[in-house]
Amino acid sequence: MWNYSFIIPSVLILLIILCYYFLRPRLPIRMNRTFLRILLIDLLTMSVDVISSRLDERYATTPAWLLWAANMLYFLLYFARIYSYYMFSLEVLDQHEEISTRLRQVSLLPFLLCELIVLSSPLTGLIFKIDGAGYHSGPWYNLLYLFSFVYVAGTYVLVYFLGKRLSRFDRLSLLGYNTVLVVGLLARFLMPTYLILNTFCNLAVFVIFISFQNQERYLFSRFTAYNAEAFRTILHEWHGRQKYRMLTFSILNYTGLHDTFGVERMDLCLEQILQLIRRTSSRGLTFYLGSGRFAAIQPDSQADETLTTDLINRLHQPWQIGNEQVHLETAFVLSHSPLTEYTGDKVYEALMTALSDTHLLDQNHPWELREVMEESDRIQVVRQHLLAALADNTAVVCLQPIVRTETGEPVGAEALTRLPDGQGGLLPPSAFISLAEREGKIGILGDQVLHKVCRFLRDHHAELPWLKWINVNLSPVQCLQDNLADSLHAILQQYGISPEMIHLEITEQTMIDSSKFAKQLQALQKYGFQFSLDDYGSGYSNLYRLIEYPFRNIKLDLSIVRSYMEQSNQLLPEVIRAFRAQHFEITAEGVEDKETVQAIKELGCEYMQGFYFSRPISMDQFLSKYAKRE
Secondary structure (H helix, E strand, O other), X not given: OOEOOOHHHHHHHHHHHHHHHHHOOOOOOHHHHHHHHHHHHHHHHHHHHHHHHHHHHOHHHOOHHHHHHHHHHHHHHHHHHHHHHHHHHHHHHHOOOOOOHHHHHHHHHHHHHHHHHHHOHHHHOOOEEEEOOEEEEOOOOOHHHHHXXXXXXXXXXXXXXXXXXXXXXXXXXXXXXXXXXXXXXHHHHHOOOEOOHHHHHHHHHHHHHHHHOOHHXXXXXXXXXXXXXXXHHHHXXXXXXXXXXXXXXXXXXXXXXXXXXXXXXXXXXXXXHHHHHHHHOOOOEEEEEEOOEEEEEEEHHHOOOOHHHHHHHHHOOOEEEOOEEEOOOEEEEEEOOOOOOOOHHHHHHHHHHHHHOHHHOEOOEOXXXXXXXXXHHHHHHHHXXXXXXXXXXXXXXXXXXXXXXXXXXXEEEEEEEEEEOOOOOEEOHHHHHHHHHHOOOHHHHHHHHHXXXXXXXXXXXXXXXXXXXXXEEEOOOHHHOOOHHHHHHHHHHXXXXXXXXXXXXXXXXXHXXXXXXXXXXXXXXXXXXXXXXXXXXXXXXXXXXXXXXOEEEEEEOHHHHHHHHHOOOOHHHHHHHHHHHOOOEEEEOOOOOHHHHHHHHHHOOOEEOOOOOOOOEEHHHHHHHHOOOO
């Protein structure tokens, strides 16, 4: 009566996939558990399909109750099988777009209704019936196909509306295995005596297996630890759904250690840290997020109270790298309970930003996750102000005078950028410059500032005859632009401004990539730009490196000036004498009182800048205060 030729290879394939499922590492997420459910239900469905079909063929010698039970179990499993495929689609979509509880509840209703109809068959005979002539299909038998097509069609609709954040491969895989099911259902409808649907379900399982069950996507390639994608997935799934404890940390001096010891020896050190995390968090999950960043997370019900203290204490002790002992500078972010007002994806993004921007973290003060999220909210607000200012060209350029030490009269100025905060105030550079650099907006901002400075010089230089130059800050990120010199020169030409009137201020950190930096300075120097080294003493430069580059002016960082005023020493005078011997002009920043003015004069600095003379003020205020001054 029925053809069983397809069933044996289908069962063997499922058993092989089931073995692979348990032999490989698996992330404990609903998608993986749902796949296991599909495998088990498929195996049961195939087994019961064969058993019920064989019993139906021998109806004359089989008790009626056994025929009812076997066929009812098959139809219950049939509906459970199709529903489990649909649920897997939901779990894949939930990896990127959180599926609402309401949608899950509504999706369950057709399944429950069909199961009730099957259970009522002994009374109603709607799906099937058993009589003296054996098994017969009921009047609602084709509900199997309607039910199946409803769930497959629902998957198509959900992928269309909710699958935009999936990769193209994942979207095609979802649609692909559901299309295989459709073809299998049509084959079953056209060839009802062949147990062929099981083969197509096998094919659907195979598509799922190669598309979504490749656990390598969740493992870091060089270590036996989960990666950043696995961390994002766990946070997305666990956050707001179950309580957990989490410890994340970053090695602050990782780049320097990596350059010093190389990949191989640093990998040995990182593996030691991962082993430590596994020992102290044996019931949790361990992640390596790349670039010296780690995470450990475990359900709150299994959390070990000593996890945080043991890890922090051990990480503050020296580590063996080759034949050397090294102290790691680490900064931590802790979480003892989920913050339900944030999504898991937002928590992940905030944590990765904090662990990457290590200047935000303090190795002496572990951050709480709530502090990180509040900082993330602040950055988001600043981002909105930054984008709005760039779109409307509303960044405010303030000017702070630079005074000649000998006369006490202003001779130049520094352009300092502020952003409107939406409430009538202004955001300082420290709030948005690093953000603009990270998001690739600093070039646009720098061009807008230079436009405003050049326009000011063109329109008001006659009223400010004493103004010899304006310093404009140049970001390290701008120095990576290949056409930087041409771009800046074009702006000056647009307003008819001589390059000698624009001094480019460059921080010490910009000089780290010396080859690229040297080429940029050469290109800019050809156009006549002059250069000032900003914040000397806060970075890495030395006198020899400075001689290599065409700097005209060295600006002493305010921290050096303040330190000298707090406790006089011979180092700063010697540094200034060395600079002057090499014909550098010296500007002292952070001059805030008469005592500092007198000390700077005695040190022999040519220029001074600071609140004692003026705070940064708007261009209009600057014009009003200094116009026609000789």
